[in-house]
Amino acid sequence: MSDDQIPKDYKESLIHLEYQYTAGSATTTFLNQVKEGRLVGQACPKCKAVYVPPRGSCPRDGIATSIEVPLTDKGCIESFTVVHIPIPGNPIVPPYVCAMIRLDQADISFLHLVQDIEIDQIRIGMRVQAVWKPKDEWTHSLENIKWFAPIDEPDVDVSTLRFKPS
């Protein structure tokens, strides 16, 4: 219900808490690399699956993903959706495209934006590459990549990108 419609017997209850958040070792290692313009995944020493961004642990084997694996910033679109609702606090103008980006050599995909292409031409399997912000704007964040844009390489058959068997 909107604020001007609060019935008389409703009480506003404000929850306000402050935190000093720490990122954890795997995320810290990853973001330190992102700050330098590099995407570095982490692999499980047992099943060798490469996770990006890494959480520090392999869900298949329940052990630390201790092996760092430098990755390119090229990959393909595993799935995508066209969003018609603006992101609060973000200047992006709908409609825009969110996609699951599978970087080359990674075993999972992550969410990012896709631009520089007509929306109706975006397809699963399309090859893309990161478009970075200027170097002097880089921080500890995947927002250093403005979006992923199509590159002139043949589409990938995503059914071949199965998670490696253990």
Add this chain to the structure above:
Amino acid sequence: MKKVAVVGYAQHKILPNAGALNEVELIMPVVHKVFKDLGISQDDIGFTCSGSCDYLQGAAFAFVEGLSAIQTSPPIKESHVEMDAAWALYESMLKIKMGDADTALIYGFGKSSPGNLDSIISLQMDPYYISPLWPDRISLAALQAQILLQKKIITHDEMMATVIEARNNAANNPNALLTDDISEDLYRADSLISSPLRGFDCPPISDGASAMVIASEDKAFDFTDNPIWIEGIDHSIESSNLGSRDLATSPTIQTAIDNLKLENINFDVAELHTQFSHEVPFLRKLLNLSNIPTNLSGGPLVGNVMMCAGLDAIGKTFQSLANDQLDHGLAHASSGPCLQHNMVVHLERHK
């Protein structure tokens, strides 16, 4: 119904601030330790249950991230309680008794350092009459301490003795956060935070994680010749209407004593989830533990990982019985202001 035994327990060193380590990185080593001690892996676990508080991390469903520490492929049977992991133990025990699993992994975790624990815990209270006044956990505990002192159920000297003893006992616990001895002079010189509680009467802000494995009687002997049985376990809760409670007594503790027939048992050792010094002499009197070694680990006063400390009381009791070959142990877990919700566990070594 099948009997259930505690067969393994591991506790992370309690840290004042885990810093770069996030929750997943705190959970992994304790789960790995307990698996290694038992020679098992996640494949041997029939049910997994964790206890944590999303508000400590500051995100809805934050507990789901904790699962990144566990092997979840192939998919596992899993549950979570937004409570101390002692209640994750209770749920896991029920699962085994109902025949849905033969083994269970329980883990608790919490980082209190990133947020303001006082504000977080005050939001646990009644949102109409209590939370808007922002009473912190120490002030609420202090209201009970004041009543117990007024009615001469406990004394200031008993509170001081508890704090001093806790620090002495911390020497037995390599994971304890606070290990410095405290003298009577040092205690008396410590300023009051919320009268009658001084800083030393309160638990330290702590980060950590703990894990435990339990097994049905069909499986327990795979791990040990002397399982430590959960012979009795009971929990009940009083009203959240704080003003309607008699804080000079504990009906939930009395219920546990009656249901578990604790009066007939000669306990060798006890660990209580007593976050504040006055709670120790209070509960020792109610539970008839005045002559029983209590909180030999130092208890929450030397390290109090929120959402773990209750499980830790059970784990430490388990370790005492297993390592020192004692017969009967009493463990207590608590939740809510002024000992509102209490669980009592009777552990008994296999004969």
Add this chain to the structure above:
Amino acid sequence: MNDSKTNLLEAPFELSYKYKRSSGPVMSKFFEGLSQKKILGTKSKAQKVFAPAAEYDPETREALTELVEVGPGGTIESWSWINKPRSHHLLQSPFAFALIKLDGADTAMLHMISDCDESDLAAGKKVLPVWSDNPTESITDINYFILET
């Protein structure tokens, strides 16, 4: 696994949500009463009076609907003096949280006591509410209690 050598990446963040809660038939009357400088309790069939107004008797589970006026003064049942208020406390000079049994009630209410010294406080002492100039139909329509002189 541990790594005190890794750089620590930290960032402050604020969690802030506004919820709108309905008070229900009993508590809405209580809050309406507060805005009019009245404190209401509810009375059970056994004649037990709960203040602040409770919706149910926690022991018998009886639904409580009979409202009665209590106070406005009360008696201290317990208190805790705070010499150094924490940042989230509503009062920033030394004060006490207290359990106060309002006149005519059988249960206590949590609130604050201010404008006194720690040594003035004792169980059994009488207190009176100090009302807010800008009531919002919430528990803070009582700013705090003071000792009756």
